[in-house]
Amino acid sequence: MLIREATADDWPRIWPFWHRIVAAGETYAWDPGTSEEEARVLWMNPAKRVYVVEDDSGAVVASAYLTPNYGGPAAGIANAGFMVDPGQGGRGHGRALAEHLLAEARNAGFRGMVFNAVVETNPAVTLWTSLGFTILGTVPEALHIMYRAI
Template sequence: MLIREATAEDWPRIWPFWRRVVAAGETYTWDPATSEEDARRLWTNPAKRVFAVEDGTGTVVASAYLTPNYGGPAARIANAGFMVDPDHAGRGIGRALAVHVLDAARAEGYRGMVFNAVVETNPAVGLWKSLGFSVLGTVPEAFEHPRHGPVGLHVMYRAL
């Protein structure tokens, strides 16, 4: 597995799993009908440092971004987004990518990382907790899950 900075040429390889994950409507607060153009702007805008993960065959199987969560005097708190192709889930890719992005955030001088809206039924909640994130609070019934109905959105944080 190779974790590297993403290039513009990676987007066509990220978009298929991005669309699939977001369209499922289970883990991201983005509109499941997000167009490719809007998705690209959301994921790869210039304020974000974007990563791609290649498997041994050169296939892009995951991506993440790192960005300041706030501006001005609070710009040392990071935010990140992570997405693993569902066909490659359960292989440790998400954990390896998370560790890589946390290391990158620390190296860039961020003091902490916050996730603003983690769907409480998202299996990644366990990963985040195992990596030292805690739930600061939960907005009850803020997310309309297609299988579970209204569920909460966690605000999660960890110091770097």
Template sequence: MLIREAAADDWPGIWPFWHRTVAAGETYTWDQDTTEEAARSLWMDPPKRVYVAEDADGAVVGSAYLVPNYGGPAAGIANAGFMVDPDHAGRGTGRALAEHVLSEAKAQGYRGMVFNAVVETNPAVRLWTSLGFTVLATVPQAYEHPRHGLVGLHVMYKAL
């Protein structure tokens, strides 16, 4: 699997699974009806550094972004977002993207990474904890999950 920095022309490969994932309403706090133009801005606009994972045929099967979570004197803490095409789930793409982005964050001088809102029922919670993230807090009943009802949102952190 190739993981590389994204180019502007990667967006058409990202949008279908971005839209599918967000529209499902199970893992992201973005509006389920986000337009393609707004989605592109949310995912691709600076100061985000965006990465894509390609399968053996060169198709984009996952993407991630890396960005400072805060500004000023707290800009040494990163934030990131990750998405894998649901049709390619369970094949190690998420882990490979996560390891790549964590390595990039450290190389870029970040001291830690925080996730501000991880839906507690998201299967990726297991991935994040296996990579050394801890749950700092959970905001109870903060997310209206379409299958599970009101669930919590985790704030997760890892020192780099």
């Protein structure tokens, strides 16, 4: 498995699983009808550091971004988004990518990482808690807000 920074050429390999995950409406709060161009702008935004995971065959099987949560006093807290191709789950790609981004965030000088909107049914909640994230609050039947110092 190789984890590296994404390039614009990676988007066509990210889009199929990005679309599948968002269209399912079970893990992300983005509109399930998000167009490919809107999705590319959301995910591949130049303000974000975007990463991909390639499996041993060179296929892109996961992606994540790292960005400041907000500006000003909150700029020292990172925010991230993660997606693993649903057909590639359970192979450790998500955990490896999460550990990589936590290290990247620490190296970039972030003090912590927050997820502002983790859909309650997202199976990654188990991964995040195993990596030391805590649920700060929950919007009933909707979203968790999760945090970890780094």
